[in-house]
Amino acid sequence: GAGVSQTPSNKVTEKGKYVELRCDPISGHTALYWYRQSLGQGPEFLIYFQGTGAADDSGLPNDRFFAVRPEGSVSTLKIQRTERGDSAVYLCASSQSGRDADTQYFGPGTRLTVL
């Protein structure tokens, strides 16, 4: 596709459940980023992939959060034992190489609501 796509656009789940959020980056982009954004705030960095490997996962809040990018393209953010505080919009971005502050292009986000 032309841009970054994310599915689902909305996800409502119950506290304690497991969720997976998917990101499909711009074709050919080697760098992929996950952020989350709470209402009225700027995006908060979670994790950065260069190819298949997580180059920096320092933003993941705890071990309930995990992300993979097995073939260097699509990425999945996985959240175990969801908590109400996990409710936010999860944004994915991709950039061509991740070097020299490449422009990051964002997807539409997945709005996660934990009841």
Next chain:
Amino acid sequence: AQKVTQAQTEISVVEKEDVTLDCVYETRDTTYYLFWYKQPPSGELVFLIRRNSFDEQNEISGRYSWNFQKSTSSFNFTITASQVVDSAVYFCALVDSNYQLIWGAGTKLIIKP
């Protein structure tokens, strides 16, 4: 430490007025990049501009213009003849020796018809 400050939380103007959104940044690096993104009510972050620290020329793109002043560590954004469709939250961001975008808190711009 890197930091981006957008002191204006919310600005409201009447359509056709010019409006300037302020951005002040802090970094110890001499090489860095500055960005502006627009986030309309639909929620998607839309890239507007990327500027590196060695290029202090002002940029104009249609009704949008950017004023980069290294002496005051500012990268302000002006919309000329604002339109209702310009209503959005605008974020200024910085990348220096890291790849991580350091975001300002955003300025909510309301353009009234």
